[in-house]
Amino acid sequence: VEIRVGLSTLLGLDDKPADLPGLGPTTAQVARNLIARQHRAEWRYAILDPTGYAHATGLLRARPSRPDPDQADGGLVELHLAATDLHALTASDHPDWTAVLQALTRAQNADPDPSRQQPTARYAGTRLRRHLHITHRHCTMPTCRRPATACDADHLHQHARGGPTTETNLHPACPTDHALHTRGGWTVHRNKNGTITWTSPLGRHHTRDQPPVAEPLPDPQPRHHTERGPDPPPQ
Numbered sequence: 001v002e003i004r005v006g007l008s009t010l011l012g013l014d015d016k017p018a019d020l021p022g023l024g025p026t027t028a029q030v031a032r033n034l035i036a037r038q039h040r041a042e043w044r045y046a047i048l049d050p051t052g053y054a055h056a057t058g059l060l061r062a063r064p065s066r067p068d069p070d071q072a073d074g075g076l077v078e079l080h081l082a083a084t085d086l087h088a089l090t091a092s093d094h095p096d097w098t099a100v101l102q103a104l105t106r107a108q109n110a111d112p113d114p115s116r117q118q119p120t121a122r123y124a125g126t127r128l129r130r131h132l133h134i135t136h137r138h139c140t141m142p143t144c145r146r147p148a149t150a151c152d153a154d155h156l157h158q159h160a161r162g163g164p165t166t167e168t169n170l171h172p173a174c175p176t177d178h179a180l181h182t183r184g185g186w187t188v189h190r191n192k193n194g195t196i197t198w199t200s201p202l203g204r205h206h207t208r209d210q211p212p213v214a215e216p217l218p219d220p221q222p223r224h225h226t227e228r229g230p231d232p233p234p235q
């Protein structure tokens, strides 16, 4: 199973629904039970900015320390967390999650730039492709439903003409739409907000909305932060 869920939900700090791509939303409790059996799945993280867009993504090898003995095979777990979450979390409050929290903190303090590979390389590496999958989700042609995982990493400025292999010069395009770009006379460019605009040979523009990776969180503060002290006395 593939599941996208907030770290704070798994830690029991909130009860936001999780997403099962292709199936729909599910409750926090179902998500926690599923995750406990998904320790063999591939785990990815997406560190989100305040608007819900991913500014860092990567592979997570650490797991919580008490797995369900009944483990499922395969699967994909995508953990979402706000950039500010990790500072507010205390590992001692979540002993089973210590290794995961330490790994995420290391990832956040390390270099979060997903495009840190040779920009002159012909092809995007695993890390860069994973980042494109998480930030775009689908082929960027607006009418296309192909998931980004089934797409090519297409260069906006063609590699053969000096276009770099970087996050901002790549987008996911399925083989059909990729061919429209390379041989069909379509042009493709990236807007300032990160969306991709396709322009047909007749000059018509098509832009796909790019929803945030997760809905913006009104208050990502963990629960214990509300226990700071007594309310000030009434005036």
Ligand SMILES: [Zn+2]
Residues within 6 Å of the ligand: 139, 140, 141, 144, 145, 146, 173, 174, 175, 176, 177, 178
């Ligand atoms: Zn497509």
